[in-house]
Each structure stands twice: as C-alpha cells, then as structure tokens.
Amino acid sequence: MVTTELTVRAPAKINLHLGVGAPRPDGFHPLVTVYQAVGLYDDLTVRAAPGWALGVDLPDWMPAGVVPTGGANIVDRAAALLAEHHGVVRSGEVHVAKAIPVAGGMAGGSADAAAALVALDRLWGLHTPDDEMLALAAQLGSDVPFALLGGTALGTGRGELVEPVTDRGTWWWVVVPAETGLSTPSVYRHFDEMFPDAPAEPVPADALLRALAEGDPWALADALHNDLEAPAVDLRPELGELIERGEAAGALRGIVSGSGPTCVFLCGSADHARALAADLTDPAHPVVLAANGPVAGAHLVSYA
Template sequence: MTLSAIPDRVRVRAPGKINLFLEVGAVQPDGYHDVASVYQAVSLFEDLVATPADDFTVRVVGEDGLPVPGVPTDDRNLALRAARLVAREVGYLGGVHLDIRKAVPVAGGMGGGSADAAAALVACDALWGAGLTSPALQELAARLGADVPFALLGGSAVGTGRGDRLSPALARARFDWVVVSDDGGLPTPGVYTELDRLRARNRPDIAPEPTVPDVDPVVLQALRSGSPELLAGALRNDLQDAACALRPDLSATIAAGVAAGAVAALVSGSGPTVALLAADVEAARRLEHDLSAAGRRARHVYGPVTGAKVVTR
C-alpha cells in the first residue's frame, strides 16, 4: 500500500464490559487461572481515532479532554502494542498516531484497556486497508490479553480457558445497569493473588473444586428470557471477596446500591467498579439519580451492545 492510498483518519468505538458470571479455577503452574465467564458489552465506550504517522504514538484523554492519570503512553500501552502487532502481521512499514478518549474506568474491572486494544486492531486494519478477517483479528486479540477478543466481538458471550475462548450467548432483551466507579483502580494480578491467599487461608471452605470451571446454565437462560429477576439470582464473581478484602469500601457501595433499589449488585471483574442490575430503564434512571445525589459516581448503561467497529472514516 502506498501512503497516498491511506485514508486521513479512522474512528472506532469499542465497549466496556461487565462480567455477569465469573468462576475462577485453581492457579495453574504458569501462574494463571482458568475461568468460566459470561461477558456482556455495555454502552460505555472507548473512542479511538487513528491517523497516519511516521512512528507509533498515542495520546489518552478522559471525557473531559484532560490527560488520564495511570494510563501509559509508551510501549506498555495495550492499544499501541495492538497497532504494532497489526503492522508486523501485514508488513506495514509506516506508523500510526492513536487518539483515545476514555469513558471506561481505568483499572476498573470493565476492560477499558482491552477495549482500546480491540479498537486499535480494527482501526489499523481499516486505516491500512489490510483486509484482515474476523478470525485473524481474533487471533491477534488473543495474543494481547484475555479480554481483548470479547471487546472485538461484543454482545454477550461465554469465555473459557483464560477467558479468550468465546462462544456467543443469545440475549433477547436489553438489560439496564448502573455502574459506580471511583478514582482508585485495582490491578487485576493483585486481585487474583488475594483470591489465592484467601483460598489458601480458608481451605477447604472456599477452595475451588478440582474441576474445570463452568458457567451456570441459569445465566444463559436469564439472557435468553430477558428477565432481570432471573439474572439477579445467577450473578456470580469469584473475585468479589478478594476485591472487597483489598477495598473494604466496595461492600458499602454494594449495600448502598441494593438499598437504593438495585435488584442485584456485584463487583465487575477484578473491580473496583460495582455493577448494579436494575429492573428496567426507569429504575436504572432513578438508581443513577439517587446514588449521584448521595455523592457516588454513578452512570446508567445498558447491554448488550456491539463490539469494536468503525464509526467514521
């Protein structure tokens, strides 16, 4: 491809996610855990614009347009790594500049960094006219992290293995959530380490069964039926106790959400974002209003939504 054939810019939006179900197996010899998860992509989006450049650079701002603390802009940035990966894969010798506007909480358990990486994969493929197939993009995504393939896929899906082996799950209806975030992130490796510590201390009470993690079929039934009440009874996150041990205030947030009318509440992924399931749209709006009035950073979102996609060129 010649430089003159490259479009001026490509814009991609990619969603954050909520783990509706997360069963974590025992730690493996390589230090990782097998999981069984049900993801739902929700309407909290990362916005990425890719433009041609001589090198690989990235700029990250929040919804207010200000720089986001704690997000690297060097080669530790997952979106930048994704761009370099596409360039190597297709033999592209130029570079790209990525402008990212973040809405998903940083280190919040909602997959914001993974959404950035998925957006970069799609944007660079479109910018350079590479024509990579969906399976090829999924394979690249799996190299970058366990949550990146789902950020590409979107919707609702079951994830097994490290969470990157995906099977779409049928969701017939919209589910309304209120997510409550704060400025203090929780690093995922630290939460898994705390889970292992708690399990070792409390064996055999909360030690994992010596089986491969599996998804409760009631979760999938709830998604098919569109029933928030049925889903509420099936929500599960094995990382929640560990996240609350590291951040005891999360338990108070969960209690406040239920007291304000949520039909169920759980920590999203490794936290510290708390996801509150609402009975319907109006209930979610009331919940968002009441928690915001009480000084919490609450936001109404819904799912499922589509995965990373080009929105303008």
C-alpha cells in the same frame, strides 16, 4: 478510496458470571465467564502519518496520568503486533478519548486494543481475516477478543475463547467507578490466599445462560455470580458497603464488575437505572453512570 482518518468505538464489558478455578501450571486461572458489552465507550481515532504517535484524552473525573503513553500503552502493543503479523511498518497518529473507567474491571484497555486492531487494519488496508484478528487479540489479553465480538458471550480458557450466547433481554445497569483502581493480579493473588482449595474446574454458568435466554431481569439478578467479588471486597470493604447501599436503594442486584473496583447494579428499566444513579451519586461517588447492554463490539463510526 484511500482511508486517511477513521474512528472506531469500543465498549466496556461487565462479567455477568465469573467462575474462577485453581491456577493452572502456566499460572493462569481457568475461567468460565459470561461477558456483556455495555454502552460505555472509548473512541479511538487514527490518521495516516509517516511516524507513530499516541495521545490520550481523559474526562474530568479521571485522574491525570492514569493511562500510560510513550510506548507503554496496550494500543502501542496492538499496533506493533498487527504490523509484525503483516510485515508492515507501524505508522499513524492515534488519539484515544477515554470514557470507560480505568483499572475498574471493565476492560477499558482491552477495548482500546480491539479498537486499535480494527482501526489500523482498515487504515493500513490489511483486510485481516476474522480468525487471525481474534488470535492476535488473544495475544494482547484475555478480554480483547470479546471487545472485538461484543454482545453477550461465553468465555472459557483464561477468558480469551469466546462464543456468542442467546440473550433475549435489553438490560439496564448503573455503573459506579471508584476513584482509586484495583490491580487485577492482586485480586487474583488474594483469591488464591482466600480459597487455597479452589476446584480445578470453575463454577459453570448454566443458571446465568438460562436467565439470559428467558430475558427475565429477576432471574438474571438471582444468577449473577463473581468469584472475584469476595477477594475484591476483602481488599476494599467499601465495595461491599456500596453494594448493600445500592440494593437497599432498589437495585435488583449489585455485584463487583470483574476484578473491581467498579460496582454495577442491575435495574428493571431505563427510568429505574436513572433514578438509582441519582440516588447513589454523592461526594464519595461523584460519577455514577447508567448504561444498557448488550451492545456491539469494536466498530467503525466515522472515516474519511
């Protein structure tokens, strides 16, 4: 049967551990990170069409124009890369329904790229092997391979080399997006300014991996680590104030997600997460979300 329309769902990520080393000669920072995919999703729908078109729908709480279109979106690049890899013509009508915070350290763009690779591979009947798909994903961005994989995984290199890890927990998070994004390159630059003597090798994730294997939320809370939190908070002091407020309200631990400015709070249960989300919702933070993890990576949810 020829597929003419399908939808792929891809999750947001948080970094449970993010160790950052001094810049390499190529300008990238070596990373040791532990990713977790959480239950906030973007949905990407593709339809067979002779040309190429991309549209994006945003929820009411995202400002208009925050996601580029007209050739500048990572979905356009993912489609072009996959088409070039197989020597086919890029075609289709693509629609992205956003729900992952934009420029928030949760890899929403990477999720869209992963969803595009999965969706267009099926729409075009390419059957790309997994290892080739991961290699293409790595060309698009450091977080894209994990968006394909999902679950909980250790990332090394610049984050693009991923392998699943043992995770015996079901974790509940409260996610607080910021109204204004924070540029990832600017956070890394500020990290270099604040820590000019950063070690070449990032902080390892041993304690975090043990906590995941034990499935103990208090151990996980103690082990959460993010080397980019200090520069993000220095650039945006209100993030530190939000973390203090969330922990005072009962979170097991609060942390900046990736390069920020989204902050995430570990909770002990679904009810705990819902209660904390209600406590943190106010005029300064009108959108507060509860999500569980780990969840699956980019996956098909419907086709015709």
